[in-house]
Amino acid sequence: MSDPDVLGLFPSGSRVDGDGMLTVGGCRLDDLAAEFGTPVMVVAEDALRQRARDYLAAFRDRWPRSDVAFASKAFPCTAIQRVATEEGLHLDVAGGGEIVTALSAGADPARMLLHGNAKTDEELELAVAEGVGLVVVDNFDDIDRLERIVEPGRRQACLVRVVPGIEADTHAAVATGHTGSKFGLLPADARVAIDRIRRSRVLRCDGVHTHVGSQLLDADQLAAAVAPVAELGSFDVYDFGGGLGVRYSYTDHPPSVAAYAQTMIERARELVPAGARIIVEPGRSMTAAAACTVYRVTTVKHGAVTHVAVDGGMGDNLEVSLYGQRFEATLPARVGGGDEVTVVGRHCESGDQLIDGVPLADPAVGDLLAVPVTGAYCYTMSNQYNGARRIPVVFAAGGDARLVVRRDTWADLLSRDVPLPQGG
Ligand SMILES: Cc1ncc(COP(=O)(O)O)c(C=O)c1O
Secondary structure, three states: OOOHHHHHHOOOOOEEOOOOOEEEOOEEHHHHHHHHOOOEEEEEHHHHHHHHHHHHHHHHHHOOOEEEEEEHHHOOOHHHHHHHHHOOOEEEEEOHHHHHHHHHOOOOHHHEEEEOOOOOHHHHHHHHHHOOOEEEEOOHHHHHHHHHHOOOOOOEEEEEEEOOOOOOOOOHHHEOOOOOOOOOEOHHHHHHHHHHHHHOOOEEEEEEEOOOEOOEOOHHHHHOOHHHHHOOOOOOEEEOOOOEOOOOOOOOOOOOHHHHHHHHHHHHHHHOOOOOEEEEOOOHHHHHHHEEEEEEEEEEEEOOOEEEEEOOOOOOOOHHHHHOOOOOOEEOOEOOOOEEEEEEOOOOOOOOEEEEEEEEOOOOOOOEEEEEOOOOOOOOOOOOHHHOOOOOEEEEEOOEEEEEEOOOOHHHHHOOOOOOOOOO
């Protein structure tokens, strides 16, 4: 597919400078590649901060008692959690690891919500000990565990996660609201859980939670989450989860954050008590568009298909092989145009194909190649397949760049192996 607007997929503020080089956050991508190596993920810090502000304003302007909790899973590193915290967001943390990174980022545990469909004793003990503000109860075992863990005299505030019974129009792997979902409780069971928590001496039921799925491009489908939780009664807190989709490619037309907030709040005004607190938990739509990944072309092979291979792939972007997510790309030195090629990674699977059919202007060995909209779930699922060193993350702003996550070293690849005995 050919489209001249590939620049429009890069973080806002990206442009082509006087000698034709793509800049992100005011930094030339060739300079960043020279300084930090490739592959490298570049986050436009101003774009990320602006997105956080836009989210908060979109909801608070329409429903003053609302909070935006960044779903850490979309980009669970301390630098991103720090930005979210500095911009006034709460943090959705799924599991002990995200609590640990959030604490290290300086986040206030009282402003965290803990998720998970299979929380362990260890994770709940950590959450309770650190004072995590809200534990989202996903099942009756969560209640059993919390009742054992929370000391008498204390009260752990909880939300109950409800299966909304919505078939979301998205990839099956990231649809979470259908009746057979592994996440949450069906409404009848949720009522029982709410009653149990209300009777507990160490727990407090603050409200209800639901999440329809991820990469949803239809605001009405997101707003369909409101009724199933509102029907459960009157609470202090209604958490509608995340899920707003992003524009990865030219055919994706997600609602703006303002349009999404408008649709959600219109529905909430009909169904939710006026004084209640509303929470949303955007992940993908908070960070995806603020970043791009820069690779180096390692080989160009002309056969039945022209394969342009780069020095990364499914080690730094699993979205393609897991969900078939479509990305676009361009050469930072020659933005836009060109003939269609297939961009592949360096890993030992045919499925390690980053983009099937994308126009590139005369790609050659040694060129840089930039893939926009990689700021969600790519870092999250990065791995060391084929001994890949996980890639660094660089924040770019106003022409300055700073490393926030370093590249794995060869030593990192060996760091968990217990040294073998010497000799044979
Ligand atoms: C409970 C919950 N909240 C929020 C999110 C974030 O979703 P998204 O990244 O699509 O906004 C997820 C993602 O799976 C989730 O499970």
